[in-house]
Amino acid sequence: MTVTGTGFKASTTGTVIVGSATFAFQTTSQGAFSTGITIPAAPTGNLTITAKTSSIKASATFVVQAAPVPAPAPAPTISSAPLRFGAATPGGPLASSELDEVATVSGEIPSIVMSYKDFLQSPPITELDAVRSRGATPLVTWEPWAWGGGVNQPAYSLARITAGDFDGYISQWGQSLAAWGKPVMLRFAHEMNGNWYPWAEGVNGNQAGDYVAAWRHVHDVVAATGAANVQWVWSPNVPYSGSTDLAGLYPGPGYADIVALDGYNWGTSQTWSSWVSPVDLLGPGISQLRTVAPGKPVLIAETASSELGGSKAAWNTDLVSYLAAQPDVMGFVWFHMQKETDWRINSSDSSASAFKSALSARRS
Template sequence: MRKNRLVRFLVAGLVLPLAVVLGIAVPSEAAGRAGVALSTSAGPAGASVTVTGTGFARQSSGTLTAGSSTIPFTTGANGSFAADVTIPASTAATVVVTAKSGKTSASAPYSVTYSPASTSAGRDSAAMASSAPITMAAPAQMSTTTVNLPISSDPLRFGVSTPGGPLATSELDAVATLVNENPSIVMSYKDFSQAAPIADLNAVDARGATSLITWEPWLWSGNGANQPAYALDRITAGDFDTYITQWGTALAAWDKPVMLRFAHEMNGNWYPWAESANGNQAGDYVAAWRHVHDVVAATGATNVQWLWSPNVPYWGSTPLSGLYPGAGYVDVVGLDGYNWGTAASWSSWTSPSALFGDGLTALRSLAPGKPIIISETGSAEAGGSKADWNTALVSYLAAQSDVTAFVWFHHNKEVDWRINSSTSSANALATALAARNS
């Protein structure tokens, strides 16, 4: 047996170099174990993915398959190849990409984060093809009762975000009852796996309010700020253009005013679209914003107002000057800011003027003449009087002629930001809102 092994070893050692010299294709066993790698392992259907293969027979032809997409490839003298394949629409969460040449094959999975054929897109995807405003049935669990309270006509608009979003009518009614007026802005959140929320838009419109969608280019189920598939340069490169176009088409078809807050709080480090995270580089954010804006604009979605919304500047945050996309790409500017009080070890009680003052100055310098929205705010109870803070907030913002709205983050999350975290808090905000109308 040892002798036979030695003979086979010597033959292989002579045949392989000779075959290379003569240009003869060598079986894949001689070329090595076959494998394929994808330029990105996750993204939307319609994305173009570069597939790199190694270990195949040298100078041989093969077929690359991704679902229903099939393209040919040819390996080089070292048995490798690189080819681009388009990920097709699929109802499956994973599309297997397979390269096959002769009897040799290798595969790699691609996770589909969004597909117009997926059941999660459902009715919204079908609605995208319509040029008429879209009416969608509400889920069975949604209350259809709306509190009969007015929306204020004051120049400082009151908006809200609640845990259940626009379809949770009972939550919005509860907020209206607390402050004695219906919110004129309802904000919701969507990641890059979700279709344009036409049902949400219809629900908010039925209340006489304006929708503000926070559109986040990542997966909520992903690995926090480390999501390379959603790096800013991948967005700019067009990996998500099919998905973005779907959104633009749907919003254009809806044809009523909607505010789109794309990739907010970009000057921090807690989201994968921050330039200080996820392998992003300086300049990537502006390039990605402009690309997304242009793709949506190309669908004819002139009803979209673009809201650029950083966090209030803090020590160590990325300077806003390098993150502003430019006047032609932004309609409204915003700020997110919270009074954490003493709820965190690093925080202290912060008045509304101290919280927002520097940020408002920066926005006015970067975007002169643009309307300003406080796009997220709230206060903790610990460390001071939340009731007094609420009163001061409305008074301070009402005195800023270019601040047109504020949106209260009515969630019990890191701390209890809700308006009614205490009775005194709710009463104070209601009184302050009523006073601004006088």
Template structure:
């Protein structure tokens, strides 16, 4: 039976007006709701909290707020962001932390343990175990600081990485606290290090995973790993393998791809390996997008240059942009007089210019010190360690320092001298209050 012309016209208009989000089964297609998590989720007023958000409008700006304190953020291509925010004083025991972008918002509670760091005395911590005189590792590491008692996280890189329990226990004994950030290094021939990520997580730490686009031992001329080959898709199956593995693992991981790109000692430098201007940014964006396409929203993308120096590539031409970077970092070493070309520099001389440039390039993003240490030659490493922790702890947007505990070009280790180890341990204890 044919419908009257008017009724048919009305029905056709209604069909055209149906939202595109209605599926064939008649059920609206729902995107994952926006959500945020806080690390830590409790502590005193003045605590710097790392906020991780998912499900926000892609590549869109937003505002993260707690009381009168607010910082901007920009969601990545997968709707992910991470940002640091200081919790203000409040008469209420719970401070809502809210992230908003357009009409999308999400909140999470931060529980105040006391009104300010001086309002109550925390329970005394047990004395850290002393390092054995023979240099062997201790069997039990001191516990990590309680959430909220430290504004600056302590991290470490050791030769064995996150699986080297004895090395990490020794560092914890030397520093008086367990590191909450652990460095790891992988080249483009290695599988996703899920065992390392899980080992760090079991210690209450997060991995700062350094992903290097080259083959170890191949030198700085490796045409197969030229930046334009990465952008062209030569490594896409490998990138997807990593993305899928990290997404399946599902816990937070900090991924720093192609670090120290402004120098001239790695083949991903635009000054080497047939690379040219703009190649680094293009490669970074491509790697980011391929990994993000696998659903790896648990990845914090860390853009990590070396501290600027005379002759280094300008950072402005190497920054991929706010929508492709979740956190920024600096690597910097005080070589003292250990090399023929080097002189002693203070922490502020070493990091001051780089921090200023990062804040200009990436306002509102948290800053990490990805690698640092000092030589013994040319000055007092003990005084330098004390100054370093004090200087970085006073920077409200610097969330972590990672000590390079290697005896490599020179003895960068925490315990290159007893005085240096004692000074770092005391400085870390002082910044806990």
């Protein structure tokens, strides 16, 4: 702050005293002065400021009040809103710092935490415990292949799965999940209507009808272990020109508890992609799910948007608003990763702010 004074001897030096600190000044030809001072960091009660020269001394006393310390922002919690919010992060359920970041940027703890496992991995009980400790429900994407092996993996053909070649392994998963005993969503062989995974029909030697047969077989082997706590999630990709028709891939109402969609707004991040709104991206697929699996709850199991080609902030707002208006859509899982493009919620400040506000609005 600045201290000023008049009535002092002209053109002389002086000192301003504030507590134990001193600040020099020089008067003008009219006997006035002005000098900057620093208030003590933690003054209490009255504070006296004194200005003096060799012949004159003047003081003033002020009541100094410290600025109130703002209350800390409330810690994020899991929302009870009908539309659930979930997340998948690079490190999975054991990467607590990643999930903490999601909670911070979104203002809400994800109530669903998704992870990915191939057919070489053991039942992830430690990860399930970690998700449960956060108050969330685990969603395990179980992929019948060996990661990194490409589309052509004859060892993991649908016919081999149906023939029982993996029954021992599948039973191990079922027994472990049954022993764990808490609710878990199991998303087996997702995006089967595309052609980029070895469990799709038309690739890897798979024929029409093989997918449903394999799904039912895996379901029945797990069910035989007593794993009644498992919710089966059937999760195609959003339909596109050339994708396999969903009707021939649906295993039936007794074999799926939740139906889901994966859909991304790639924007202009790829040479083949363009900006697409949440309604145009997800709406046709949701309509098909309602036709193929009437009455089943719908989950958007993977979604996110690129920053390139439009306003990601507006896209985030529109996504949550659109999904919250669909009574049969139970939730969505955000793919919080920097991969083909920056899918993360906080890829920009505007994206994070809009996402957080959209989640808050759907809670009110």
